[in-house]
Amino acid sequence: MPATRLTLPSPAKLNLMLHILGRREDGYHELQTLFQFLDYGDEITFAVRDDGVIRLHTEFEGVPHDSNLIVKAAKKLQEQSGCSLGIDIWIDKILPMGGGIGGGSSNAATTLLGLNHLWQLGWDEDRLAALGLTLGADVPVFVRGHAAFAEGVGEKLTPVDPEEPWYLVLVPQVSVSTAEIFSDPLLTRNSPPIKVRPVPKGNSRNDCLPVVSRRYPEVRNALNLLGNFTEAKLTGTGSCVFGGFPSKAEADKVSALLTETLTGFVAKGSNISMLHRKLQSLL
Numbered sequence: 001m002p003a004t005r006l007t008l009p010s011p012a013k014l015n016l017m018l019h020i021l022g023r024r025e026d027g028y029h030e031l032q033t034l035f036q037f038l039d040y041g042d043e044i045t046f047a048v049r050d051d052g053v054i055r056l057h058t059e060f061e062g063v064p065h066d067s068n069l070i071v072k073a074a075k076k077l078q079e080q081s082g083c084s085l086g087i088d089i090w091i092d093k094i095l096p097m098g099g100g101i102g103g104g105s106s107n108a109a110t111t112l113l114g115l116n117h118l119w120q121l122g123w124d125e126d127r128l129a130a131l132g133l134t135l136g137a138d139v140p141v142f143v144r145g146h147a148a149f150a151e152g153v154g155e156k157l158t159p160v161d162p163e164e165p166w167y168l169v170l171v172p173q174v175s176v177s178t179a180e181i182f183s184d185p186l187l188t189r190n191s192p193p194i195k196v197r198p199v200p201k202g203n204s205r206n207d208c209l210p211v212v213s214r215r216y217p218e219v220r221n222a223l224n225l226l227g228n229f230t231e232a233k234l235t236g237t238g239s240c241v242f243g244g245f246p247s248k249a250e251a252d253k254v255s256a257l258l259t260e261t262l263t264g265f266v267a268k269g270s271n272i273s274m275l276h277r278k279l280q281s282l283l
């Protein structure tokens, strides 16, 4: 009997560097970025229904049911596969929204992979990643599940295996709109493309940082505080700020000092996403 119920992780990502090379005619930006996953994220439970209805039972503040990327992903997959089954969905949401750690994109990817499994569609990763890209630039890397150097708008992925340190991630209490940052006239849009592989050390800057820290004092403050202990970086368009440590104990020590005034968490960097590790264990 095939499974009819499944709980899957939906991990966060970090952008270890992010360079903006230019702007395309459709307004999207050409990037070079390095994605790594965190062993930290949401958990989504799926239960098959046979009446074709797609229902997300967990409410999101400020996100209507049909605008939720989980529901959008499920509906697109149902439409494009012609599947007559439906799904009940619940999520244990811990990832901040608008934090630059890819929560919405990750939820969409977990939904695509979870439903492909439960509905027994047999879609391969290429097809799921292509559908994912229509939902968001960050969805394909979560579908693939391997740390990657990304180009294009984030969809041309080359798997990489950077070090996997422990990270302290600070979560300033502001939601940053990705579209707002990408439309700022002061954004650097002319970084030279890196042509050498693997990406040489010294390229770890994030071109969004100056614009984000100018607009959001909370982010600037987090960067300054964490910068007293380690190199403090911005992920995506923020708001989250992170720094790497060689051990959990060291990350915990700094966390204990900083999280008196700021929210944050400690998590291990991972080159294979926990979603893929879980799916592998089901086979």
Ligand SMILES: C[C@](O)(CO)[C@H](O)COP(=O)(O)OP(=O)(O)OC[C@H]1O[C@@H](n2ccc(N)nc2=O)[C@H](O)[C@@H]1O
Residues within 6 Å of the ligand: 015, 018, 027, 028, 029, 030, 031, 033, 100, 105, 135, 136, 137, 138, 139, 152, 153, 154, 178, 179, 182, 236, 237
């Ligand atoms: C900046 C990153 O977080 C790096 O990981 C992502 O590229 C953003 O990915 P995402 O949140 O999935 O972004 P999308 O939902 O596709 O796009 C949100 C908005 O950001 C802008 N956008 C996004 C990605 C990109 N390469 N160029 C852009 O200009 C567009 O205005 C778009 O309307």
Ligand SMILES: Nc1ncnc2c1ncn2[C@@H]1O[C@H](COP(=O)(O)OP(=O)(O)OP(=O)(O)O)[C@@H](O)[C@H]1O
Residues within 6 Å of the ligand: 062, 063, 067, 068, 069, 070, 096, 097, 098, 099, 100, 101, 102, 103, 104, 105, 107, 108, 138, 175, 176, 178, 236, 237, 238, 239
């Ligand atoms: N399932 C979802 N989880 C989170 N946000 C969602 C979801 N569905 C729709 N959204 C909308 O998408 C917006 C961006 O959410 P998300 O958490 O992906 O931001 P982010 O971490 O900055 O992403 P990225 O790094 O990909 O730019 C939210 O503010 C919310 O309005």
